[in-house]
Amino acid sequence: MERLANDCFANASEMISANKALEKIASAASLLVGAETCALREARDRYLAEDMVAPQNVPLSDNSAVDGFAFQYSSYRNANETPRAVAGQSxxxxxxxxxxxxGSAVKILTGALMPNGFDTVAMIEDVSFEGDKVILPAHLKSGANRRRAGEDIREGQVLLKRGTRLRAQELGYLASVGIDAVRVFKRLRVAVFSTGDELISPGEATFTGSIYDSNRIILTTLLESYGCQVTDLGILKDKRQTVRDALKSVAETHDLVITSGGVSMGEEDHVRVAFSEIGQLHFWRIAIKPGRPLALGQIGNTAFVGLPGNPIAAFVCALKFIRPLVGILSGWGTEPPFTFQAKAGFTMKKKPGRTEWLRGRYTPAADGIGTAEKYHTEGSGILSSAVWANGLIEIGDDVTYIEEGDMVTFLPFTELMR
Structure with a gap:
């Protein structure tokens, strides 16, 4: 099965817009993974591979919504104050x-089945007693405090659509109709590695000029939150043959390969060159900030994404471009994340012709639209900005100036990271 359609891009070296890149990803990629049966208890954060249909009503039968006394409304309409014998308990x-x-009543507790022929319930705190008989309150309506069979779920209705993520509430919803196993999409197999002679893994001894690699932990954590099965392949040195051999090897056993670093035009940027010897590059430059050098292609039928090496650029590009790609390949779709409008808490100039994503912190307002502040500096290597932020501020490619108080689009991390 093809991960990405061949020959769908005319010119890989062309600089394209962010929206165009997303359109090309959507048109090129298609569902990759198969399905498997999973026990409901083990299905948290998995994605449904088929619509789920209710096998029964919920509730199964009419029952009481309160503790009280059940009775037949037709016997109450003109004789509501008549003391009634209590025939039993449900x-x-x-x-x-x-x-x-x-003309009788039955004591009933919350959730208990309605007695045959009875259709209304008086709350226990509203009744009074005359000896061992009960007197119902006035002005009750027919069917009061009764839950009808199928009130929540009707047998045969579609409970959840294919592609739905199974959170606690969805799992409980399925359990409520007796479903104990579901068909879910298999996890997308993703390989991740970083490139660079200067990189070392956390815990290793430093040397002059060394940098701890933060990109792999960022990417693997994001990918796992998207439901992927991730293989961390560590750090590759800046050698074209090494990179080429690694790409070719992992492409045979994975559905998607993601690298960070080495996709720009520098002498030691070997990923793009090595990849071009074994794969098909669809695009590698997008008019965005951060992250202009971002490569998308395929090695055979395996999708490939080459991210920038700067941590913030890799992080933002993963949120904006890898997330929708994974969604298509994994079967949970391309629905864009929820965004909202906020007032800019800053002023800035911007170059036209590119989309920018600023690390932002949104603060709600008590009586209106909240404010989005941007981090005080825009460097692509400053991870503290992502820790400070609670989302991204999107500035469109046609915008050249933001005045404090202008409306901007805010993308919360809670949406981008799931």
Whole structure:
């Protein structure tokens, strides 16, 4: 099965817009993974591979929404103050199975089945007693405090659509109709590695000019939150043959390969050159900030994304471009993340012709639209900005100036990281 359509891009060296890149990803990629059956208890954060249909009603039968006394409304309409004999009791799991006499009442607890022929319940705190008989309150409506069979779920209705992420509430929803196993999409197999002679892994001894690699932990964590099965392949040195051999090898056993670093035009940027010897490059330059050098292509039928090496650029590009690609390949779709408008808490100039994503912190307002502040510096290597922020501020490619108070688009991290 093809991960990306061949020959879908006319000119890989062309600088394209962010929106165009997203359109090309959507048109090129298609569902890759198969399906498997998973026990409901093990299905958290998996994605449904088929629509789920209710096998039964919920509730199964009419039952009481309160503790009280059940009765037949037709016997109450003109005789609501008449003391009634209590014919018995219905509790959850222990229903009153006889047919009670007309004009009587049955004590009933929350969740208990309604007695045969009875359709209304008076709350226990609203009744009074005359000896061992109960007097119902006035002005009750027919069907009061009764839950009808199928009120929540009807047998045969579609509960959840294919591609739905199974959170706690979805799992409970399925359990409520007796479903104990589901068909879910298999996890996308993704390989991740960084490139650079200067990089070392956390815990290793430093040397002059060394830099701890933060990109792999960022990417693997994001990918796992997107439901992927991730292989961390570590750090590759800046040698074209090494990079080429690694790409070729992992492409045979993975659905998607992601690298960070080495996709620009420098002498030691070997990823793009090595990849071009074994794969097909679809695009590698996008008019964005941060992250202009971003490569998308394929090695055979395996998708490839080459991210910039700067941590913030890799982080932002993963949120904006890898997330929708993974969504298509994994089966959970391309629905864009929720965004909202906020007032800019800053002033800035911007070059036209490129989309920018600023690390932003949104503060709600008590009586209106909240404010989005941007981090005080824009460097692509400053990870503290991502820790400070709670989302991204998107500035369109046609915008050249933002005045404090202008409306801007805010993308919360809670949406981009799931």
């Amino acid at each position: 509790t959850a799991g222990h229903p009153f199975t006889e047919t009670p006499p007309s």
